[in-house]
Amino acid sequence: MTALWPRIESLLAQVTKPARYIGGELGARRPVWGPGRVAWLLAYPDTYEIGLPNQGLQILYEILNERPDALAERTYAPWTDMEAAMRAAGVPLFSLESTRPASDFDVLAFNLSAELTYTNVLNMIDLAGTPVRAADRRRHDPVVVAGGHCAFNPEPMADFVDAFVMGDGEEVVGEINEVVAAWRAGDAPRAALVAALAQLPGVYAPACYEVVVDPDGRGRVRPAVAGAPERVEKRAVADLAAWPYPKQQLVPLVEVVHDRLNVEVFRGCTRGCRFCQAGMITRPVRERPAAQVEQMVRDGLARTGYDEVALTSLSSADFSGIEQTVAAVINDPECSGQVSVSLPSLRVDAFTVGLAAEIQKVRRTGLTFAPEGGTWRMRQVINKLIREEDLYAAVDAAFGQGWRRVKLYFLIGLPTETDEDVLGIARLASTCVEIGRRHHRNVTVTASVGGFVPKAHTPFQWFGQVPVAELRRRVVLLKDAVRPVRGLTLRWHDPEATVAEGIVSRGDRRVGAVIEHVWRHGGTFQEWSEHFDFTRWTDALAAAGLTLDEVCYRERAEDDPLAWDHISAGLHRDFLWQDWQDALAAAGVEDCRWTPCYDCGACTGLGVEHVVASVAPPAGGSQGTGQDLSTGGVVPVRFLAGTGVRGS
Amino acid sequence: MRTRLRFTKLGRIRWTGHRDVARVFERALRRAGLPVAYSAGFSPHPLISFGLALPTGCESVAEYLDVTFGEPVDPEAVTERLSCGLPEGIRVVAAAVVVPGTPSLQEDVTSCTWEIEVPGAGTEALAEAADRVLAADSLFVQRMRKGRLDTDDVRPAIRAVHARNGDDAAGSVLECELATRPRGVRPTDLAHALGLALGRARRTSQWIERDGSRWEPLAAAAAIAARVTEGAA
Numbered sequence: 001m002t003a004l005w006p007r008i009e010s011l012l013a014q015v016t017k018p019a020r021y022i023g024g025e026l027g028a029r030r031p032v033w034g035p036g037r038v039a040w041l042l043a044y045p046d047t048y049e050i051g052l053p054n055q056g057l058q059i060l061y062e063i064l065n066e067r068p069d070a071l072a073e074r075t076y077a078p079w080t081d082m083e084a085a086m087r088a089a090g091v092p093l094f095s096l097e098s099t100r101p102a103s104d105f106d107v108l109a110f111n112l113s114a115e116l117t118y119t120n121v122l123n124m125i126d127l128a129g130t131p132v133r134a135a136d137r138r139r140h141d142p143v144v145v146a147g148g149h150c151a152f153n154p155e156p157m158a159d160f161v162d163a164f165v166m167g168d169g170e171e172v173v174g175e176i177n178e179v180v181a182a183w184r185a186g187d188a189p190r191a192a193l194v195a196a197l198a199q200l201p202g203v204y205a206p207a208c209y210e211v212v213v214d215p216d217g218r219g220r221v222r223p224a225v226a227g228a229p230e231r232v233e234k235r236a237v238a239d240l241a242a243w244p245y246p247k248q249q250l251v252p253l254v255e256v257v258h259d260r261l262n263v264e265v266f267r268g269c270t271r272g273c274r275f276c277q278a279g280m281i282t283r284p285v286r287e288r289p290a291a292q293v294e295q296m297v298r299d300g301l302a303r304t305g306y307d308e309v310a311l312t313s314l315s316s317a318d319f320s321g322i323e324q325t326v327a328a329v330i331n332d333p334e335c336s337g338q339v340s341v342s343l344p345s346l347r348v349d350a351f352t353v354g355l356a357a358e359i360q361k362v363r364r365t366g367l368t369f370a371p372e373g374g375t376w377r378m379r380q381v382i383n384k385l386i387r388e389e390d391l392y393a394a395v396d397a398a399f400g401q402g403w404r405r406v407k408l409y410f411l412i413g414l415p416t417e418t419d420e421d422v423l424g425i426a427r428l429a430s431t432c433v434e435i436g437r438r439h440h441r442n443v444t445v446t447a448s449v450g451g452f453v454p455k456a457h458t459p460f461q462w463f464g465q466v467p468v469a470e471l472r473r474r475v476v477l478l479k480d481a482v483r484p485v486r487g488l489t490l491r492w493h494d495p496e497a498t499v500a501e502g503i504v505s506r507g508d509r510r511v512g513a514v515i516e517h518v519w520r521h522g523g524t525f526q527e528w529s530e531h532f533d534f535t536r537w538t539d540a541l542a543a544a545g546l547t548l549d550e551v552c553y554r555e556r557a558e559d560d561p562l563a564w565d566h567i568s569a570g571l572h573r574d575f576l577w578q579d580w581q582d583a584l585a586a587a588g589v590e591d592c593r594w595t596p597c598y599d600c601g602a603c604t605g606l607g608v609e610h611v612v613a614s615v616a617p618p619a620g621g622s623q624g625t626g627q628d629l630s631t632g633g634v635v636p637v638r639f640l641a642g643t644g645v646r647g648s
Numbered sequence: 649m650r651t652r653l654r655f656t657k658l659g660r661i662r663w664t665g666h667r668d669v670a671r672v673f674e675r676a677l678r679r680a681g682l683p684v685a686y687s688a689g690f691s692p693h694p695l696i697s698f699g700l701a702l703p704t705g706c707e708s709v710a711e712y713l714d715v716t717f718g719e720p721v722d723p724e725a726v727t728e729r730l731s732c733g734l735p736e737g738i739r740v741v742a743a744a745v746v747v748p749g750t751p752s753l754q755e756d757v758t759s760c761t762w763e764i765e766v767p768g769a770g771t772e773a774l775a776e777a778a779d780r781v782l783a784a785d786s787l788f789v790q791r792m793r794k795g796r797l798d799t800d801d802v803r804p805a806i807r808a809v810h811a812r813n814g815d816d817a818a819g820s821v822l823e824c825e826l827a828t829r830p831r832g833v834r835p836t837d838l839a840h841a842l843g844l845a846l847g848r849a850r851r852t853s854q855w856i857e858r859d860g861s862r863w864e865p866l867a868a869a870a871a872i873a874a875r876v877t878e879g880a881a
Contacts (some may be wrong), residue, residue, distance in 0.1 A: 009660075013705055018663040024735055251675065253661065253735060254668045305675030305733070338678075338686065 004091065005099045011085040019254045020048035021082065023074075023096030026251035026304065029061070030097055031071035038180050040064050040072040041095055041105040041142070045112075045120035046527060048076040052250060053258040055312070056148060057111050059245040060173050070177045073097040073105075077120045078127070080524065080531070086127065093127035102128035106180055108142040110161075112150035115504035116497070116526040118157060119519040121146070125160065132516065134162050134207060139190050143180060143197075151204075152234075152281050153456035155221070155563040156504050158206035159512035163197040165204075166567060167234030167281075168267070170243050172202045198228040202235035204567065211509050219508055221566040233568045234281070238608045240267060240288040244296060251304045260308035260342070261300040265293050265325070268602075269314035270592045270610065274383045274583050275372070275411060277455035278314055281569040283602035285593060285610040290321035294328045301339060308340045316343040317352045326359050346370075348386045353397035366405035367398045374410060374424025376633030380586040381416050383579075387632040388428070395432045399439040406432060406445050412474050413452040413466035413498065415583060422474045425449065426481035426488075433487045446489045449478065451498030455505050457569040459579035461562060464555035465502045467548070468534075471495035496534035500526065502552040503537060508563035511551065514540040572601035588629065649717045650746040651726055652753075652869050657708045658850075661737035666701040672735060673713060680729040685718040699753030699854065699865070700760070703834055708851035710760075712753050712865050714746060744866045747873045753865060758857040759807055759827045764835050765847030767819040774811035774820045777842050781809050787841045802841060805833040819847065825855075 012018035033039065042061055044051025051057070057074070064072035073095035078086060086092070093102040102108060108128060110121050122132050130141045137144075146157065147165035154164040165172055176197065183193040191207070198205035208228040211219040223230055237243055249261060266287040269279040288296075297309050309329065313319065322343075329341055341359040346352050348369045356367060371386050373379040379386055398406055410425045429447040436443030451471050454460045466474075475492050482490045504511060517540035518526070525531040541547060556562065558577055565573075575598060582589065592598055593610055603610065657669065664672075674694055677684050686692040695716035702708050715726075723743035730740045766774055781787060787803040807825040814821050822844075826833040835849040856868040863871065 012663050018704065019665070019668060022660045022663050024660055024737075026735065253664045253672060255671065302679070305677070305679035307678065338692070 004094055004101060007089060007091050008094060008099060011082065011089060011091065014085055015081045016079065017048075017254070020076065020079065021096070022253070024253055025052070027246075027248040028074075028097060028250060029065045029072075031065055031073065033071065033098075037069055037071045038107065038177050038184065039105040040070060040107045040109055040177075041075055041102050042072055043075050043093075043108060043110050043121075043124055045077050045110055045117040045124060046114070046525075047079060048252075049254070049256040051076040051111075052252050052256045053262065054111055054113065055246065055262060055264060056113075056169065058250055059243070060109070060169055062245050062247060063170060063173060064177065067174065067177065069181055070174075073100070075102065075124070077117075077124055077525070083123070083127065083524070092129050093124055103130065103142065105142050106184060107176075108144050110144070110146040110148075112146050112148040112157070114527055115150050115156075115501050116532075118150075118504055118515050119523050119526055121157070122160060122516060122519040123524050133159055135159070137162070137190060141190075143193065145176065149278060149281060150505075152277070152567055152569055153505065153507075153564040154204055154206065154567065155509045156507040156511040156515060158209075158509050159516075161206065162194055163203050163205045165235070166202050166232055166569070168237045169235070170237050170245070172200060172235050175200050176203065195225055195227065198225070201233065204232040206509075209566065218561050219563075220561045221509075221563070231566055231568050233605070234570055236284075236286075236570070236606050236608055237267075238286070239611070240264070240286050241292055244288075244292060247299075249300060249304060251306070258310065259306075260310050261297070261304055261306040262310050262312050263293055263296045263300060264288065264313060265311045265316055265319045265322075266313045268610075269318075271315060271318075272383050272579075272589055272591065273372070274381075274459040274579060275414065275452060275455075276314075277458050280458050280571060282314070283570060283600065284606070284608055286608070287320060287611050290325050293319075293321070293325050297329050298332060307338050308342060310342045310344055312344055315347060317347040317355060323355065326355060330359055348394050349390045353394050353401065356398075357401040366407055367403050368407040368409065369394055370409035371428065372409060372411050373414065373421065374426075374428055375421045377586050378414060378417060378421040378424065380588045380632070381583050382411075382414055383583070383588050385588045385590075385629060385632065387629070388634065389631065391428065392431065392435060396435050399436040399443060404440060404443055406436065406443070408432065408445065408447050410447060410449045411452045412449055412478070412492075413471050413495075415460060415463045416586070417466070417474075419474075419477060422477050423481050426478055426485070429482065429488050429490075430485045433485060436487070442487075444487050444489060446491060447482065449475070449490065449492040451493045451495050453498055453501045453505050456562070456564040457567075457571060457576070459576050459583055461506065461576065462556040462558070462560075462580055465499065465552040467553050468495045468499050471498060494529060494532070496537075497526075497529070497532055499548065499552055500532070500534060500537045503541070503548070506563065507551055510544055510546060513544040514546065517543050568605075570600075570602040570605045572599065572605075575600045649720050650714050650748070650750070651717065651721065651723055652712060652714050652744050652746045652866055653726065653730075653740050654742040654866055655711050655713070655734075655738055655740045657702060657706075657711055657738055659707075659737040661735055662705055662707045665704045666698065669702075669711075669738070670696065670698055672738065673715075676730055676733040677715065679733045682715075682721060682726060682729060683718045685716045697752055697754070700757055700828060700832070702851060703836070703849075706835065706849045706851060709741075710851055710853045710864075712757075712854065714753060742866055744869050745873060746869045747876045749876075750869055750872050756856045756868065757828055757854045757865065759825050759855045760851050761823070761825050761853040761855070762835050762849055763852055764822040764824065764839070764849045765814060765819060766822055766839075766844050767847040769820050769844065771811050771813050771820040774822060774844075777844070778809040778811050778822065781806060781838075781842065789837045789840050791837065800831060800837075802831075802833045802837050805829075805831065806838065809838075 061072050064070040143162050145163045146161045151164045179196045194205045194207050198208040208225045209221050210224040212222045213219045268282045268285040372384045432445045454463045518536045523536045684694045697714045699712040727740045727743045786801045805827040809824040839846040856863045
């Protein structure tokens with residue numbers, strides 16, 4: 001503890017949830033400071049409860065603290081009441097472990113998991129006492145680095161971040177540490193450090209690049225200094241088995257989201273859902289050996305005292321050893337039947353529900369499925385090849401095995417979407433209620449409808465986002481359609497927040513001024529509806545001379561430059577374009593783990609194959625693989641007997 | 649088998665809430681491999697019951713919880729096995745077996761003793777304020793309750809108040825005993841009534857009044873256990 005702690009503590013009585021600011025988690029380190037160590041402050045730009053469970057941050061926290069030449073502490077965005085108290089009392093952003101001011105650290109590293117947190121990043125840099133714009137920073141200011149999924153379109157944050165990391169951070173974090181240590185030992189200017197960072201594979205240092213505008217007014221990002229690569233390739237660890245992190249997951253003193261043991265079972269996804277940025281940029285699939293998963297679960301439960309473990313990935317039921325692994329966990333005598341296992345991102349089929357029933361013997365409250373599209377046509381466009389039959393079988397199995405609540409995730413504002421597709425959401429959800437009623441009198445189905453935001457490095461990166469007014473109209477259409485259905489609840493995302501996210505997701509370097517404007521006008525915590533105000537964003541666009549039409553609503557042509565063309569997630573641009581054309585033709589493609597390669601580029605470019613324990617598709621079939629897709633849109637009559645719903 | 653534990657909540661961890669401490673104990677008991685019993689039914693939960701909530705921000709050297717084990721466990725062993733797995737500031741300092749029929753902490757505790765630091769206040773002035781409280785027939789404070797502003801007379805619940813010098817030069821300390829019923833009085837209520845700015849408040853004891861005498865909760869449980877044993881003999 002430092003001299004700062006009494007000043008921080010004197011603020012705590014005035015703020016909500018003061019325990020956000022005290023640290024003290026099981027597993028937290030108290031690093032030793034010394035001249036031989038580069039000090040990292042790992043920052044998550046949202047509240048403590050949202051940020052603490054972040055696995056990426058925890059992995060880097062451990063890897064850095066294991067190094068003899070590094071140390072890492074953590075910080076999270078102070079809530080607005082705490083920020084006001086800190087500013088009034090002159091207390092800077094501080095670390096939780098030793099309550100040191102952020103300016104004591106060499107590196108300020110941000111996790112970018114959501115675009116609408118960017119204004120919080122600026123706010124935290126400012127609270128650290130560091131100039132918000134990278135160009136204004138002095139030699140003694142911390143180096144601001146950022147990584148995470150959103151870094152794959154770095155341009156909107158290019159003015160504020162010294163260096164971005166693309167892809168997996170496990171290896172590159174050590175390389176950055178060495179470059180910073182060497183620079184700190186000398187007296188070269190800050191620009192020399194940034195130039196050295198730009199030479200590391202997977203690192204993008206925006207100051208080493210310039211935007212070259214062609215006669216048509218279209219900007220392209222080009223290297224401006226020698227040694228900076230034309231295209232920055234993402235990093236991918238080949239073997240998850242070599243990285244069994246986090247070894248000591250942090251157990252917080254207060255309740256946080258995902259408050260359980262989390263064990264990552266694989267990285268990457270090959271289902272090829274076209275709206276999903278995570279699935280595209282994390283290829284190829286790399287599974288952790290089943291024995292290591294079991295060991296991490298056993299050790300983790302014993303060490304943390306949690307009674308729930310989540311096997312995490314983008315689609316955990318696809319883990320090739322899933323049945324055996326789940327059986328090993330629930331039958332472990334040390335767990336004595338009190339441990340529950342959860343599988344985030346459930347696949348939609350009866351097999352998965354059977355698996356869920358197997359592992360959730362207790363606390364059977366709600367199950368969630370994500371069909372995403374309301375009609376088979378729509379699901380072919382987005383390549384989420386769930387047949388109507390699969391969904392009903394899953395829902396029937398869920399209600400039949402004791403669940404009373406089913407939640408369905410959908411997107412609206414997808415490419416080629418018609419009113420029929422939107423109303424299809426109401427129709428699917430209503431039928432699920434009917435199916436449920438055969439099992440219990442009181443069942444609830446919640447249809448949760450998000451607004452689609454096109455993302456970089458996906459086949460939908462060329463799509464002109466659906467405007468706010470039209471998204472609103474579609475929500476109203478849906479609201480009217482579900483109103484008469486008892487037992488069906490509709491939740492929807494604010495269309496204005498959807499479009500604000502769109503501004504930042506595909507914006508170019510000019511959008512940096514928009515983010516700064518929103519922040520300077522008080523727009524922090526934009527992920528939180530109580531703090532979100534769309535007029536701040538439209539005002540900021542106008543001030544920067546930009547329009548929603550240009551940034552969001554315009555459909556891009558094949559040869560239009562994209563703001564992220566100088567960044568590679570391993571995917572060939574022509575693969576993405578072909579997939580976009582297939583989408584427009586409503587043509588689905590199968591999971592490439594068990595079918596011929598589509599040459600997306602991820603495996604070949606990175607020299608990493610899909611690492612799977614089994615060469616056969618998972619039990620129960622894989623969506624779109626080895627299934628008869630000709631019946632995808634046919635309403636299966638057998639699930640509807642006695643429901644009052646007529647098959648077509 | 650029910651066991652009553654006495655524990656502390658000191659330092660930074662005072663900023664956590666009552667439910668946070670409950671979760672910390674649930675996990676610590678599992679980590680220690682102690683055989684906590686679970687409730688039956690749809691949503692089984694560990695049989696742990698906590699005493700009076702300690703207001704967030706207050707410290708204590710006298711917190712209690714009752715935990716039921718599925719098999720006999722030596723109270724000494726519970727204290728020992730739990731002590732290494734708890735966060736800084738929380739320490740189990742004593743444990744005793746509670747016989748069936750012993751009332752729960754919630755229904756049994758009648759008053760608590762507090763030490764309240766009052767920064768910047770002179771001991772004499774504080775002593776005068778304490779005397780005024782004791783001389784008054786009623787003492788009204790306004791409290792938000794379920795979104796409504798209520799006015800309560802807290803005077804009946806103030807059993808004792810006196811001032812003493814602080815441990816450092818910064819201020820004085822108000823020692824008081826506050827009853828838990830009919831309506832509990834918190835240190836902040838007393839401070840409001842006195843128009844004082846509160847510093848750190850620490851609960852130093854909880855008391856159970858029975859048959860005209862005052863018992864510390866572990867001693868109260870032991871006394872009942874002794875009576876049961878005698879009755880059986």
